[in-house]
Amino acid sequence: MTIAEDIEDALLRRITPQELFDAGYNPGSIGYAVSRLSSRGIIKRPEGFVGWVQRAQRKWIFTRDNYTCQNCGAHGNNVELQLHHKDHNKNNNRSSNRATWCSGCNFKEGQEWAAKLRMGKVKTGVVKKGAIRLPAKKTAPRDYSRLVQGVTSFMGDLVETIKADKAREQ
Ligand SMILES: [Zn+2]
Numbered sequence: 001m002t003i004a005e006d007i008e009d010a011l012l013r014r015i016t017p018q019e020l021f022d023a024g025y026n027p028g029s030i031g032y033a034v035s036r037l038s039s040r041g042i043i044k045r046p047e048g049f050v051g052w053v054q055r056a057q058r059k060w061i062f063t064r065d066n067y068t069c070q071n072c073g074a075h076g077n078n079v080e081l082q083l084h085h086k087d088h089n090k091n092n093n094r095s096s097n098r099a100t101w102c103s104g105c106n107f108k109e110g111q112e113w114a115a116k117l118r119m120g121k122v123k124t125g126v127v128k129k130g131a132i133r134l135p136a137k138k139t140a141p142r143d144y145s146r147l148v149q150g151v152t153s154f155m156g157d158l159v160e161t162i163k164a165d166k167a168r169e170q
Pocket of ligand 1: 069101103
């Protein structure tokens with residue numbers, strides 16, 4: 001078995017996304033790392049993985065925000081919580097762009113934003129068939145070093161664990 005196959009085996013059978021999550025990894029980052037690895041053919045993305053990432057990320061953000069609306073402070077059993085997009089770009093689902101908002105605040109702010117767009121008060125977006133789309137931002141190339149470092153360290157530990165297991169079996 002090659003190391004790549006070892007990692008694939010570990011991710012598919014031995015180390016579950018939940019275990020990564022329990023180890024403190026942000027599910028969005030895990031999803032991103034796994035997607036990157038699978039797009040390069042290094043691992044196969046486990047079945048149902050995207051759904052898991054979405055559910056886990058939702059829970060992770062609610063927990064980070066203490067299950068409290070970050071706009072009005074509402075919390076409790078009678079408050080319906082949603083995930084707000086800070087930059088109004090619904091395709092930007094990174095945890096740093098998401099915040100826990102109550103459904104009332106989220107709806108009101110969404111309506112206000114759409115109205116501002118229609119009146120031309122905000123210049124950064126256009127309304128298309130009910131969806132808010134922002135033009136792609138021109139930003140400096142993203143620094144992946146922290147993510148790569150985390151995944152590399154995790155994969156390194158994993159390979160060592162697998163090697164130790166094999167040595168014991170022989
Ligand atoms: Zn609120």
